[in-house]
Amino acid sequence: MSGAILTVALMVSEGFLTLAMAAAAFRILRGPRAQDRVLGMDTLYVNSMLLLLVFGIGSGTTLYFEMALIIGLLGFVATVAMAKFLMRGEVIE
Amino acid sequence: MSTIEDLPLWAAIATSGLLVLGSGLALTGSIGLLRFSTFYERIHAPTLGSTLGLFSILAASMLYFSVTQTRPVVHEILIGIFVTTTTPVTFMVLVQAALYRDRLEGRDPDAHFGEE
Numbered sequence: 001m002s003g004a005i006l007t008v009a010l011m012v013s014e015g016f017l018t019l020a021m022a023a024a025a026f027r028i029l030r031g032p033r034a035q036d037r038v039l040g041m042d043t044l045y046v047n048s049m050l051l052l053l054v055f056g057i058g059s060g061t062t063l064y065f066e067m068a069l070i071i072g073l074l075g076f077v078a079t080v081a082m083a084k085f086l087m088r089g090e091v092i093e
Numbered sequence: 094m095s096t097i098e099d100l101p102l103w104a105a106i107a108t109s110g111l112l113v114l115g116s117g118l119a120l121t122g123s124i125g126l127l128r129f130s131t132f133y134e135r136i137h138a139p140t141l142g143s144t145l146g147l148f149s150i151l152a153a154s155m156l157y158f159s160v161t162q163t164r165p166v167v168h169e170i171l172i173g174i175f176v177t178t179t180t181p182v183t184f185m186v187l188v189q190a191a192l193y194r195d196r197l198e199g200r201d202p203d204a205h206f207g208e209e
Contacts, residue, residue, distance in 0.1 A: 001102060002105030002106075005109050006100065006109055009109030013116035013117075013150075016116035016117055017120070020120040021123070023127050024126060024139075027126050027127060034194075035132055035187060035190060039126070039135060039136055039187065042139065042187075043122070043123055043126055046142055046176070049176075050119055050146065050150050053150050053172075056154060057153060057158075060161065062158065065154070065169065069171060069175075072175055076183060086191075086193075086194060087194075
């Protein structure tokens with residue numbers, strides 16, 4: 001019983017997060033300007049991190065947690081680097 | 094390590110509710126990213142998923158692993174602390190860059206507010 005509830009909830013939330021990632025990917029493709037694409041990629045990072053956490057609950061291992069942590073770290077660095085690039089034209093001055 | 098079927102019913106219901114709530118908030122934020130018309134409106138939407146959405150899914154994960162491993166598992170707080178501190182910094186830098194680009198090209202950043 002409890003397994004069935006949790007399985008359905010996992011499927012529903014994986015579907016929601018996949019749709020959210022599709023929306024963010026559509027914003028990356030559509031633009032219209034560079035800052036919109038950077039924002040879409042940041043959203044894609046956060047959504048994929050959430051999806052990995054959901055996979056971690058589904059599989060019962062803590063391995064996915066470390067992947068989510070690394071995506072969180074790298075997503076921050078990537079977005080700040082791209083915002084800096086948009087402002088200055090170079091990342092390291 | 095136990096399987097998914099050994100979970101008590103209350104823990105399954107609480108985990109399921111938190112999971113659906115969190116992913117629903119992330120989906121709402123991403124749909125907002127599609128539907129708002131200007132960049133400065135759009136940047137508000139994804140924070141829905143990266144604050145309460147993230148915290149709901151982290152709470153679900155903490156609850157599930159604490160119950161199945163019969164000891165408190167709290168290392169998900171690391172992700173929570175990290176994302177909560179970095180998201181405002183990221184978006185502040187991004188909005189600064191967008192404002193700079195708008196001014197450089199002679200666009201008025203407030204031009205499209207109030208329009209559909």
